[in-house]
Amino acid sequence: MTGDTFKERLRDIIFGTEPGLGRNFDIALIIVIIASVLALFLDSVEPLHAAYGELFYTAEIAFTVLFSIEYLARIYCSVDRKRYITSFYGIVDLLATLPTYLALILPGAQHLLVIRIFRVLRIFRVFKLFKYMSEANILVRSIKSSRHKITVFFITVVTLVIVFGSLMYLVEGPENGFTSLPQSIYWAIVTVTTVGYGDIVPHSPLGRAIAAMAMVTSYAIIAIPTGILSAELVQENQRQAGLKRCTSCQQGNHERDAIHCKYCGELLPEQ
Numbered sequence: 001m002t003g004d005t006f007k008e009r010l011r012d013i014i015f016g017t018e019p020g021l022g023r024n025f026d027i028a029l030i031i032v033i034i035a036s037v038l039a040l041f042l043d044s045v046e047p048l049h050a051a052y053g054e055l056f057y058t059a060e061i062a063f064t065v066l067f068s069i070e071y072l073a074r075i076y077c078s079v080d081r082k083r084y085i086t087s088f089y090g091i092v093d094l095l096a097t098l099p100t101y102l103a104l105i106l107p108g109a110q111h112l113l114v115i116r117i118f119r120v121l122r123i124f125r126v127f128k129l130f131k132y133m134s135e136a137n138i139l140v141r142s143i144k145s146s147r148h149k150i151t152v153f154f155i156t157v158v159t160l161v162i163v164f165g166s167l168m169y170l171v172e173g174p175e176n177g178f179t180s181l182p183q184s185i186y187w188a189i190v191t192v193t194t195v196g197y198g199d200i201v202p203h204s205p206l207g208r209a210i211a212a213m214a215m216v217t218s219y220a221i222i223a224i225p226t227g228i229l230s231a232e233l234v235q236e237n238q239r240q241a242g243l244k245r246c247t248s249c250q251q252g253n254h255e256r257d258a259i260h261c262k263y264c265g266e267l268l269p270e271q
Helices: 003-015 021-043 046-077 081-086 088-095 098-102 109-129 133-145 147-172 181-192 205-241
Strands: none
Touching: 003 021, 003 046, 021 046, 021 109, 046 081, 046 088, 046 098, 081 088, 088 098, 088 109, 133 147, 147 181, 147 205, 181 205
8 A cells, every 4th residue: 555545545534524434433533532531520539539540640641642643643644734733623633632741841731631622523523424414504504693683682781781780889889899890790790690609799778679680680681592593593494494395386395304295295306
């Protein structure tokens, strides 16, 4: 097997999206990534670290060696090496290996290995192979269609947060923990998002009234983005359903996976 043939074969396996070795490689890679992140999480639990620390360390070395070989192999067989190295996945692939090497110099750097979880995004390539990308595209188009509404909603929320924070700063003041406008706005964000840490609370009757208004407003706010996106998803699904039209009776509104026309029974054209 010549060098060029080997490189092309390796490229088909690593970067390929066709069923077979390419798909199996992606699935195996995702399993290894999840296993490496799980090992990192388990190692952070003190009793497990005390009992199996050496095992976790050995596993981490093995994972790092595997990812390093994979990263070098991607560079070797890539059509455009510079483009891959500077791409999102190329940077994430590099960062997935660096913390272990940095830990030899900087203690604690191995905890940065959690960035490996970003490599699981490669699962979308597997979804594409399993023909789920059409559903993902519907979601993306729905988000794009509703981006202006969501932007207006976000600006409204920011405005409300600033107003509630400013009012609380004026009413409560530094003596009750609202020492500055940023601190008061932080309280407003925590309150409007219904997190409610409780580290800063109003004490005066008027302050508590403002807090109550912020809490009631927050429940109305939470439902809005969900409604916007849901409406766009419904419209996008309707548009998708209407794309498949019978060539015989010219009736639309067929499901994308429909084979025969529900009006005349004729065979529907493939999308």
